[in-house]
Amino acid sequence: MQTIRRGLLAKPFRASIAALLCASLGTFSATAQAQTKTIKLGHPQSATSAFHAGSEAFAAEVERLSKGSMKVQLFPGGTLGGEREMVEAVQLGTLEVVVTSTGPVGNFVPETLITDIPFLFRDYEHARKTLDGPIGQEILSKFPAKGMVGLAWAENGFRHVTNSKRAVNSPDDLKGLKLRTMENPIHMLAFRTLGAQPTPMAFPEVFGALQQGTVDGQENPIPVIVSSKFGQVQKNLTLTGHVYSPALFITSTAYFGSLSAEQKKVLQDAAAVGATAMRRKVNEIENKGIDDLKAQGVTVVSNVDKAKFQAALAPAYADYAKRFGAEAIDRIKAVK
Ligand code: EAX
Numbered sequence: 001m002q003t004i005r006r007g008l009l010a011k012p013f014r015a016s017i018a019a020l021l022c023a024s025l026g027t028f029s030a031t032a033q034a035q036t037k038t039i040k041l042g043h044p045q046s047a048t049s050a051f052h053a054g055s056e057a058f059a060a061e062v063e064r065l066s067k068g069s070m071k072v073q074l075f076p077g078g079t080l081g082g083e084r085e086m087v088e089a090v091q092l093g094t095l096e097v098v099v100t101s102t103g104p105v106g107n108f109v110p111e112t113l114i115t116d117i118p119f120l121f122r123d124y125e126h127a128r129k130t131l132d133g134p135i136g137q138e139i140l141s142k143f144p145a146k147g148m149v150g151l152a153w154a155e156n157g158f159r160h161v162t163n164s165k166r167a168v169n170s171p172d173d174l175k176g177l178k179l180r181t182m183e184n185p186i187h188m189l190a191f192r193t194l195g196a197q198p199t200p201m202a203f204p205e206v207f208g209a210l211q212q213g214t215v216d217g218q219e220n221p222i223p224v225i226v227s228s229k230f231g232q233v234q235k236n237l238t239l240t241g242h243v244y245s246p247a248l249f250i251t252s253t254a255y256f257g258s259l260s261a262e263q264k265k266v267l268q269d270a271a272a273v274g275a276t277a278m279r280r281k282v283n284e285i286e287n288k289g290i291d292d293l294k295a296q297g298v299t300v301v302s303n304v305d306k307a308k309f310q311a312a313l314a315p316a317y318a319d320y321a322k323r324f325g326a327e328a329i330d331r332i333k334a335v336k
Pocket of ligand 1: 044045051083100101103156182202203219220221224245
């Protein structure tokens with residue numbers, strides 16, 4: 001039997017041990033590589049947006065909680081398409097997670113549309129409390145039937161109107177404006193009722209459409225307007241705050257079902273952390289975003305008579321009450 005003593009290994013045997021070691025190390029890293037789960041996450045906004053801040057926080061938390069066995073690859077800026085396309089990609093299994101506003105989600109899970117009603121939420125606290133509470137959780141419970149899991153409610157923010165034509169001081173000033181909207185029937189009915197021409201369009205096309213004048217204006221939260229540089233192509237901003245726009249971290253039931261219990265918890269806990277980071281970033285950008293836009297030469301109408309806009313929306317509210325039930329709407333309004 002070959003006696004193996006320290007430093008006295010016969011050369012051929014030493015070489016074969018070394019080769020064995022390299023091979024096993026190689027296998028190990030390959031195995032480790034194979035075991036590392038990579039999660040692709042897409043969102044439509046820029047790398048300076050609240051969506052990206054939330055996505056980065058999500059990615060860091062996934063890696064931390066999984067001790068590096070799960071990693072998130074971020075695809076910002078609509079590189080994987082608009083929100084609707086990315087939700088479809090999640091359903092098809094070509095994308096693991098999408099961070100999206102509720103805008104197009106109502107086409108997949110109609111129960112989310114109630115959150116898109118104009119002037120439904122009083123302020124951020126009201127919106128966050130409602131969505132994180134029983135009402136928000138009830139809506140998320142409708143996702144699995146459509147092949148999706150809503151991991152957490154996140155935040156886009158209160159939406160305001162920009163346009164290149166004129167200052168909008170009252171609802172009448174919206175009449176005839178060609179306004180890009182999300183692919184969202186609740187928003188489109190609202191702007192049609194106000195006399196504008198709602199033009200649904202995927203988010204990645206919006207800057208170009210504003211620049212070419214294909215549409216006169218759009219509506220989005222301040223963080224989106226600032227991080228998408230709309231101030232370069234829009235000269236008027238009116239702080240209507242007409243809709244609170246929730247956002248969501250969404251995965252598919254198929255992908256979620258393929259995970260262990262621990263991995264599922266990693267995704268859910270990380271989405272909650274990402275949502276909190278998004279909410280913080282929305283408030284942070286909003287606090288200075290309006291001054292930034294003014295500095296770019298944007299005329300800002302801040303003294304808005306919201307009651308006037310709500311009164312002009314009466315026909316749309318009648319339709320919403322028919323669609324969702326007045327009690328469901330009142331239940332949200334009653335959240336304190
Ligand atoms: O990221 O399409 C839109 O206007 C939405 O606000 C979207 O979340 C932008």
